[in-house]
Amino acid sequence: SAADTTADTTIADVRLTPILIADPPLLNVQGVHQPYVPRLIVEVETEGGIVGVGETLGDTTYLEIARQLAPALVGRRTSETNLLPAIAACVADVDAGALSSPTDTAGFRGTPNAGKLRLSVISAFEVAMLDALGKATELPVHALLGGKVRDSVEYSGYLFYRWAEHPQDDAPRDDWGAALDPAGIVEQARRFHRDHGFTSFKLKGGVFPPDEEAAAIRALAEAFPDSPLRLDPNGGWSVGTSLKVAAELTGVLEYLEDPTTSTPGMAQVHEGSGMPLATNMCVTRLGEIPEAFTKDAVQVVLSDHHYWGGLRATKELAAICSAFGVGVSMHSNTHLGISLAAMTQVAATVPHLDYACDTHRPWQTDDVITVPHVFREGRIEVTDTPGLGVELDRDALAVLHERWLAMPGMRDRDDEAGMRLVDPRWTPHSSPRW
Numbered sequence: 001s002a003a004d005t006t007a008d009t010t011i012a013d014v015r016l017t018p019i020l021i022a023d024p025p026l027l028n029v030q031g032v033h034q035p036y037v038p039r040l041i042v043e044v045e046t047e048g049g050i051v052g053v054g055e056t057l058g059d060t061t062y063l064e065i066a067r068q069l070a071p072a073l074v075g076r077r078t079s080e081t082n083l084l085p086a087i088a089a090c091v092a093d094v095d096a097g098a099l100s101s102p103t104d105t106a107g108f109r110g111t112p113n114a115g116k117l118r119l120s121v122i123s124a125f126e127v128a129m130l131d132a133l134g135k136a137t138e139l140p141v142h143a144l145l146g147g148k149v150r151d152s153v154e155y156s157g158y159l160f161y162r163w164a165e166h167p168q169d170d171a172p173r174d175d176w177g178a179a180l181d182p183a184g185i186v187e188q189a190r191r192f193h194r195d196h197g198f199t200s201f202k203l204k205g206g207v208f209p210p211d212e213e214a215a216a217i218r219a220l221a222e223a224f225p226d227s228p229l230r231l232d233p234n235g236g237w238s239v240g241t242s243l244k245v246a247a248e249l250t251g252v253l254e255y256l257e258d259p260t261t262s263t264p265g266m267a268q269v270h271e272g273s274g275m276p277l278a279t280n281m282c283v284t285r286l287g288e289i290p291e292a293f294t295k296d297a298v299q300v301v302l303s304d305h306h307y308w309g310g311l312r313a314t315k316e317l318a319a320i321c322s323a324f325g326v327g328v329s330m331h332s333n334t335h336l337g338i339s340l341a342a343m344t345q346v347a348a349t350v351p352h353l354d355y356a357c358d359t360h361r362p363w364q365t366d367d368v369i370t371v372p373h374v375f376r377e378g379r380i381e382v383t384d385t386p387g388l389g390v391e392l393d394r395d396a397l398a399v400l401h402e403r404w405l406a407m408p409g410m411r412d413r414d415d416e417a418g419m420r421l422v423d424p425r426w427t428p429h430s431s432p433r434w
């Protein structure tokens with residue numbers, strides 16, 4: 001009845017559970033992943049008792065914003081996701097200190113600002129509201145976004161240089177071994193291919209001198225001649241170095257991702273090399289689009305619903321990209337199954353998604369859903385189950401929250417601090433490393 005529907009879509013309670021998830025010692029331009037990474041799980045419960053779930057970054061700043069936003073949603077309808085930015089702007093203050101922190105995870109998404117942090121929090125609320133709304137209306141989230149245009153979404157195998165183990169004695173261990181040279185990277189790709197069927201690969205660069213990373217790409221090209229390949233040094237190179245690597249790897253890479261920082265720098269690299277460039281660092285909010293697109297600085301934008309403010313915002317971004325003939329792919333951070341479900345649902349609705357999406361998920365041994373996803377031939381099937389099609393595993397959630405309570409030192413991702421345990425003189429690189 002109409003009364004039941006109102007009860008099912010009116011928000012009665014919002015619960016926030018910060019967690020720590022295990023992460024291997026993956027290397028990047030800023031340092032190394034620490035043994036645990038914070039995430040935030042959001043539950044939105046309706047008056048009718050329907051629970052929707054969302055997941056986003058869980059560092060302290062994000063958590064503070066979420067704590068301010070959560071109570072303001074009680075009494076709203078789960079369908080009112082368009083109001084989230086305005087509500088967040090009214091209720092959520094962002095501590096200026098957090099914005100200038102060199103260790104904020106936002107370092108990988110350009111300069112941090114209050115608006116970007118709020119959007120990342122909003123994304124988890126939007127997803128949780130859509131999950132609840134989908135369950136109330138018996139529709140999958142993709143149907144709430146206009147319906148899927150594909151039945152499965154392709155992901156790329158995300159390769160990292162890595163140590164065999166973390167330097168901390170009590171850190172979780174795995175059986176991957178170290179990958180510190182081309183042979184190690186190829187071996188990692190073979191395991192990803194064997195276990196998950198990935199046929200597209202991305203190598204996280206910015207770790208070793210560029211010619212060593214180019215050699216790893218060549219070795220991958222030889223081992224997987226039909227696979228699209230990408231290299232992402234997270235802005236670790238100068239324009240000159242980027243031009244040199246781009247020239248060397250033309251025809252070998254599908255695209256080069258954020259070789260250098262700044263829109264003018266990216267524009268110079270593309271103009272001088274013709275190499276397609278992708279970014280999750282220089283186009284990170286709508287205001288950065290006009291300069292980047294008119295200067296032809298980027299040819300592929302890596303959307304990320306956590307960064308852009310949710311699933312609807314991701315679709316809007318994709319539409320703008322399409323108007324400018326710019327491609328869309330998907331960026332990822334360390335994440336669990338709720339995020340993977342949300343990424344898959346929105347990716348299923350984007351017409352011109354011409355590249356395999358990034359995901360860190362295969363590196364995570366934890367999850368908070370009862371039936372973790374399985375990659376088949378590198379793809380995740382787009383479920384038609386109402387909402388996101390996942391169920392919260394409350395026991396697992398409780399364990400990971402206990403870990404968060406027990407380890408206050410891990411509540412903010414800090415790759416630089418991780419590296420300083422091994423190299424005390426390690427400092428963040430404010431200028432290109434190479």
Ligand code: GKR
Nearest residue numbers: 028108234280331332333334
């Ligand atoms: O997990 O080390 C990492 C990545 O470097 C991540 O933080 C980046 O945001 O995956 C990301 C990227 O594509 O730049």
Ligand code: MG
Nearest residue numbers: 232257258280
């Ligand atoms: Mg990137």
